[in-house]
Amino acid sequence: MKLKHYLERMLxxxxxVLLLSxxxxxxxxxxxxxxxxxxxxxxxLFRSLEESNDLLPFKAIAELNNPYQKIVMALVDAExxxxxxxxxxxxxxxxxxxxxRFEYSEYYTTPWPFYDREFLLMGTVEYQNDRILFTAKxxxxxxxxxxxxxLANVKVLEVVIIPLSLNRTQVEFTFSxxxxxxxxxxxxxxxxxxWPIRFIQAMQTHIKQNPTLETPRYLALQKTDLFxxxxx
Numbered sequence: 453m454k455l456k457h458y459l460e461r462m463l464x465x466x467x468x469v470l471l472l473s474x475x476x477x478x479x480x481x482x483x484x485x486x487x488x489x490x491x492x493x494x495x496x497l498f499r500s501l502e503e504s505n506d507l508l509p510f511k512a513i514a515e516l517n518n519p520y521q522k523i524v525m526a527l528v529d530a531e532x533x534x535x536x537x538x539x540x541x542x543x544x545x546x547x548x549x550x551x552x553r554f555e556y557s558e559y560y561t562t563p564w565p566f567y568d569r570e571f572l573l574m575g576t577v578e579y580q581n582d583r584i585l586f587t588a589k590x591x592x593x594x595x596x597x598x599x600x601x602x603l604a605n606v607k608v609l610e611v612v613i614i615p616l617s618l619n620r621t622q623v624e625f626t627f628s629x630x631x632x633x634x635x636x637x638x639x640x641x642x643x644x645x646x647w648p649i650r651f652i653q654a655m656q657t658h659i660k661q662n663p664t665l666e667t668p669r670y671l672a673l674q675k676t677d678l679f680x681x682x683x684x
Contacts, residue, residue, distance in 0.1 A: 514623050527655075
């Protein structure tokens, strides 16, 4: 009987350990449910398998013939991003909390009769072993929001920059959020399929036309050396 009780306790402990260890993995997999749907002009598009009427999700991956540093320079030059990013009217940096962390707003135009949108965000730039990660989440300082815009609610906003060689870079753009207010399905489809492509293409053109992109903000970033594959 003692042996039987001991085996039962061991079995129960094993099941508990299994459940505790698998739960985070289940949650992680559920946030990465994307299905490839198309490749347009070199940009691979995905759709989310987690359908929601409130959220507008999209993901795009592209390999660009640009050094990764140039892409970082273009993205952190927030005050001039509206010169190339589709539908972006302007960007306001509210607070620079550190060299790699910013509180900011991006203001986007939306076709009539819909209200323009504001993304009020806390953004971070993180250098990892083989990539640079741009992430943003909603700022809690709602008093900074512009009353003339609908405030978007961001669930996921992530840009991953992965050097493939000295002059070639993979860019992964993932977004999921509620843009606020009602938007018809056909407008959502345009945003999901066309905006990421236009964004990546416009960024490439901007980099090509502006060989000098270094700004004080880029120079001040806390950086670490990245692993860069040596291409033959």
